[in-house]
Amino acid sequence: MPSARVNSEPFVASVVAFLAGVTCVATFVEPAAAQTVPEMPRAPVFGPLLAFVVALVLNLLFGAFVLGVAPQYSRALVxxxxxxxxxxxxxGLLTLVSVFVAVVALTITVIGIVVVIPGVIVVAIVGLAANLLAMVAFGAVLARAAGSADPWKSLVVGAVAVSVLSIVPVVGDLTNFVLGTVGMGAVASRYWENRKE
Incomplete structure (x- = not known):
């Protein structure tokens, strides 16, 4: 009569090999985990003065470029x-929402992606110019209080004021958002009015 005994030697050998492997891995992993991870070098943090100078130079350069290239349009928009x-x-808020919806709708199709990339670049350039002209308008309000309404003086006053505000963490972001939205809205409303005419 055949024996009903099951040969358990392969099973026992497998369990022993598994436990030996776990023990071996644990001996290597534990010392590695106990080691301290060296800290990555941190990126240098710009001081407020340097951030102000960089923002001021960029605002003045780009603002002067926009005023110089399209002086009549800049005056009208300001x-x-x-x-x-x-x-x-x-x-501006309606324009930003419309652009976002259009980008999402166009990226669904393959052909739309080809249109989205140059469209986003154009919108970014227009948005930058609109933001700069809103900065000039802000400077014009401040300069008017000082008795001057020249666009170049308004550019300098606005650039200094916005650059000062930009180094304040929350206020800087809020200022850029409001100026960009107002500028984009002025561009959009002027565009639609010209189309109607």
Whole structure:
């Protein structure tokens, strides 16, 4: 009669090999885990003065470029921002939401991706110019209080004021958002008015 005994030697050998492997891994892992990980060198943090100088130089350079390339358009847009700041802000919010929805809708299709990339670049350039012109309008308000309304003086006053505000953590982000939204709204509202005419 055949024996009903099961040969358990392979099973026992497998369990012993497994436990030996776990013990071996644990002996190597534990000392490695106990070691301290060296700290990565931190990126240098710009001081407030250097951040102010960099922001001021960039604002002056780009602002002067926009004023120099399109002086009449810049004056008209600055005047619109100063006369209709709330309306420009609302138009800006609607424009940002519309651009976001259009980008999401176009990226669904393969053909739309080809259109989205140059479109986003154009919107970014227009947004930068609009932000700079809103900065000039902000400077014009401050300069008007000092008795001057020259666009170049407004550029300097606005660049200094925005650069000072930009080094304050929350205030700087909020200032850039408001100026960018107002500027974009002024561009959009002027564009639609010209199309209607």
């Amino acid at each position: 005047a619109r921002i100063r006369s209709q700041p709330v309306e420009s802000f609302v138009y």
